[in-house]
Amino acid sequence: MREVIGQRRLLARLGEQAVSGDVAQAYELSGPRSIGKRTVATRLAQTLLCTSEPRAPGGCGRCLACRKIENGTHPDVRVVVRLMDQDRGDDRKFISIEQIREMQQDLALRPLEGAWRVVIVDDAADLSEHAEVALLKTLEEPPVHAVLMLLTPTPSRLLETIRSRLQPLPFRLVPAQEIADALAARSLPDARTYAAAAAGRPGIAIALASDEAARAARRALEKEFYRLVGSGLTDRFAWAVELADSERDPQKRNVLLESRLVDWSELLRDAAIRAHGVERPLRPERASESARLADAIGPRELVDLAIAFDRWRRDVVESNVNARMLLELLALRLPYAPAFAGKAA
Template sequence: MSAAGFSPWQQRAYDQAVAALDAGRLGHGLLICGPQGLGKRAMAQRLAQHVLEGGRPAGEGRTAQLLAAGTHPDFQLVSFIPNRTGDKLRTEIVIEQVREVSQKLALTPQYGAAQVVVIDPADAINRAACNALLKTLEEPAPGRYLWLISAQPQRLPATIRSRCQRLEFRLPPRAEALDWLRRQGHDAAEAAEALDAARGHPGLADAWLREDGLALRRAIARDLARLEQGEAGVLETAQRWSDEHADARLAHAADWVLAQAGAGLTDAARLHKLATWFDAANRTRDLLRTTVRADLAMVELLRAWAGPDRQRAAHASRQSQESRE
């Protein structure tokens, strides 16, 4: 079966799972892992449709309609839920959610003979919830499937990982990724640039191309170069970076610095600076989620990148220009 709209890497993972399922080799627990943005959840939902239809060819029947509407009684997607005040989502999957999963899997399926629960992202399950989940994994019932989706499976306890079969998504070959990006309607040259910037990750490259992320990344690289060369000031740059795209700017900046560090540099001092600043950029992203003023946090971060000597040079250059005017 060809899953309409699937990328080649999604199709490969789907075919592998279906082959294991049809051969009776797909166990109760499945850990679907790999880089974020490769379509793991969509593949899991299509696989759930195959399971709930009893392996019959997928169509536009009742199962597909109920899954599309999110109302199939034998399928449950577990993710972040609102906090107690309801003003934002939790950042963890909590024990109450896992207990609901256990209760659901103890019930008789309403349609057919199978139930499927998908937890995404599984690496966000907190410690107490992991302990509860372990009991569910240790006591499987026939026709009950518990699938964990994770971009960081190493964050899951070894006791959880050891009780799950592993289905891994990997970055595709460059030629396949470029062909897929072109079929999404992207210009070939821009697709190649975005794919290289994303270090071979087609999902990330596609998102950047659709949301002007590539243009933002170019601007970030220019800003960092100008700061380092003393051609721009920290304060004005920090003010520009403290807009509604602040988190995206920092994500691009950290990723760009990481790419520079992996570009075959042999200068130990330069590598140390890149590694230190990469950590600082990620800490600043965390600060932006608090009540700290974004512009002040940006100033400290960008000052560390520019260094005091460059900033003194930039300040002197601006004063000289102002005196001439």
């Protein structure tokens, strides 16, 4: 499929079928963040609504329809996301039933420009309970011109009655070589380094290779980790409180937690394999810190920590953990290495 990195086996048939209009009425696109779900949803919409002949999987990318879809202005493609307005009360934490009703009214009408109306719900796990039940009605009797795509990293949070009506499209981590080749093809710098750093998620590789802000954010998280490793409990608890209070919105707070757990489990993993004498770092630029951490903490403990952090990450993604409590536990569980005290990493 045009300009999609990875998922070849999954998408080859899907793309060919979509070109001839042979699509399911509803799909479940699942897989970790930054793996390409939104890109594939966009490409599938473009495949269906592209006006160039002959049709190609992913669309041509150049015709007016393809460009409108890319820019989010095509009248037959609707993206339903959680509204970010905090002041309107608690139900803005979810995709509301009103949003689903509005989508349904639209979906019932004939398409305006193409042969299809496409609805992308991202993230489907954000649907409120009522919204989910309302959506089920559409999935039970979809209009003939409707194609719905439900995107989520956590399909287990959807109602089973919903899932049973979706054709599953499970996304897998992408091999580093494939990501590196794709970055090089787009003339992005340091393809190999960023491909390795992304640990299978093309979106992260692209962000790191093309966006200084993404690189700075990553460096900031690394520094935060090493600073905490060199800090005592008083500083750590102050950190936990500050981070917990820095974001009121629980979902955004979970993203703050998740990004740290992803990042730090990789740093721990690097130190762990280093402690075992293996040289295959995800972050070669942090080789000296990994070596110092490996010297200070035993290899076994580092493996346990990396596993624990990854498990916590899953807990954060899959459920609404108590952020404050998790941060305090994290403060207690982080390894302590005086070698990092007072040093700017």
